[in-house]
Amino acid sequence: MTTKAPEADTRAEELAPGVWPVAWTVVVGALGVLFGTTIVAVAVEPLAGILDVPLSTIQWISTGYLLALAVVIPVVPWAQRRLGGRRLWILGLLVFLVASVLSALAWDAASLIAFRVLQGVGGGILMPMMSTLVMQAAGGKGLARIMAVIGIPASLGPILGPVLGGVVLDRLDWRWLFLVTLPFGMAGIALALKYLPKDEETRPAKLDVTGFALMSSSLAAVLYGLSDASRDGGFLHQDVLVPLLAGLAAIGVFTRRALRRRTESLVDLRLLRHLPLASSTLLLFLSGVALYGAMLLIPLYFQQLRGMTPLVAGLLLIPQGVGTLLSRTPAARLSETIGSRWVVVAGFVLVTIGTVPFLGATEHTDLVLISAFLLVRGLGLGAVTVTLMALAFEGLARDEVPHASVISRIGQQLGGSFGTAVLAVTLQAATTTASTPALGFQHAFWWALGFTLLAVLVSFTVPRGSGTRG
Incomplete structure (x- = not known):
């Protein structure tokens, strides 16, 4: 005997009171961190010349930041139990602000790398806390719609960060790369003091x-x-x-x-027995590959193959960012009515379609065509990210949310690093053996397409009814 699945209720689920002030407070604070992370993407090579060091040395302003981020993220659930969410969020913003000022005052490459590592410590506190604070305030209601808002920094960072970096390097002193994030951090602290709920009595927590x-x-x-x-x-x-x-x-x-x-x-991996969290983490890994791996290839295609400046290359990525922002709210609504599975499948299909033109792109491919497909690609990435980030917290208790936030964040972080590494190696090998540089890029984009097609297949592991209200 089969049981008829309940029909999804298409009415908007009432959100927990006070959740939107918390959400926007987190967004403002996180924007500074995300821009601080991505703004150096176009600055590595210029800074090597300015500071008179090899490229292999100055690359540590990115590598050191990411390593510090990775070291700190796992300890955040313990720190939240020990200090409370509000205090920990403000502490993370203060560390990031201080490190930003110190980075702007750096006197050589070694000091700049050291201060970027300190920035990574602040970022490692804030990245998982973004989701944790808002998901706990939401109380399990309207997760996809809320994630559509708090995911805005993650969407804007990789797109607008390089553009902002290009503008700074073109018009201002390099030290402004780190000073431009200060208004976001200061506003984030002021908003946190006003809108984040005061911490309940903390309990002693032994660090593993x-x-x-x-x-x-x-x-x-x-x-x-x-x-x-x-x-x-x-x-x-x-x-x-x-x-x-x-x-x-x-x-x-x-x-x-x-x-x-x-x-x-330290991190409760037993939560991975929860199918929504397990499937979303795996797919966030693959979405990290699709986003950050291709974010290596596409700017290089514009700069190396078509001879464009970092600023112009960044501007040409704007259609993808616009697509990401446009799809977030509709995807959130759809996931609550038809379920997360079909939104994720459709999103990765759009990412696949948006990657296809690069498989045959040359120095002369129409930029209008590329921009149109980047818009499509962005629509898919926005739908995928907002749905998966909400899915990761579905059905979890309040004290399980910090652990789920760390697990999903690590999955996406490793996916981005893995995708960047694989596609960098592929591009390097292909461009040295291919008869033309364009064929080398095309070969690398085939790898990017392969990862995206794998994500389409894995998307069918998302529980059928996830995200629906009935």
């Missing part, structure tokens, strides 16, 4: 030191290995292979230990 050492070192090792994958030898180079294998081994040890512990682990 062994788990912290395993998780943080493993993520740092994996990200470090992936960041070096573009050098000669690719993934087989010892500077890539050794940290990768060591990091994966440490992740395995941490996972085995976390699943066997009777007391609370």
Whole structure:
């Protein structure tokens, strides 16, 4: 005997009181962090010349930031229990602001790298807290619609960050790369003091030191290995292979230990038994590949193959950002009525369609055509991201939300690093063997398309009724 599935209620679900002030408070604070993360994307090569250091040295302003981010993220659930969400959010903003000012005052490459690492510490606190604070305020209601708002920084950062960086380098001193984020941070602190709920009485929480050492070192090792994958030898180079294998081994040890512990682990991996969180984390990994991997290829296509400046290349990415913003709210509404699965499937199909023109792109491909397909690509990415980020928290208790936020954030972070590394290696190998540079880029874009098609298939693992109200 089969049971008829309840029809989805298309009426808007009433949201928890006070959730929107919390959501917009988080958005303002996070914008500074996301711009601070992505604004240096076009600044690495110019800064190498300005500071008179090799490119391999100055790249650590990005690598060091990402490693610090990876080390801090796993400890955030413990820190929230110990300090409270409001205090921890403000602390993260203060650390990021101080590090931004220090980065602007840096006197050489070494000091700039050190201050960027400190920025990564602040970012590592704030990234998982963005979702945690708002999801806890929402109380499980209207998750997709709320995620459509708090995901705005994540959508704008990779698109507008490079544009803002290009404008600064073209018109201002390089130190403004770090000062332009200050208004967001200061406004974020003021709003947090006014709108974030005061912390309830905190409870003593013992830090899982062994788990912290395993998780943080493993993520740092994996990200470090992936960041070096573009050098000669690719993934087989010892500077890539050794940290990768060591990091994966440490992740395995941490996972085995976390699943066997009777007391609370640093990150509760047992939550991955919850199918919505498990499927969304896997797909966020693949969406990270699709977004950040292609965000390496597409600007390089504009700059290296078509001879455009970093600023022009950044401006040409705006249609993708516009598409991402346009699709977020409709995707949230659809996921609440027809279910998350079909929104995610459709989103990845759009990303696939938006990647197709690059498979045969040359120096002479019509830019209007490319812009139109980048808009389509952005529509897909926006639909996928907002739906998956909401899905990760579906059906979870309040005290499980911080752990789910860390798990999903790590999945997306590793996906972005993995995609960037694989496509960088592929592009390097293809451009050295292909008869023309255009064929090298086309080969790399085929890899990007392959990851996206894999995501389409994996999308069918999303639980059928997820996101619907009945």
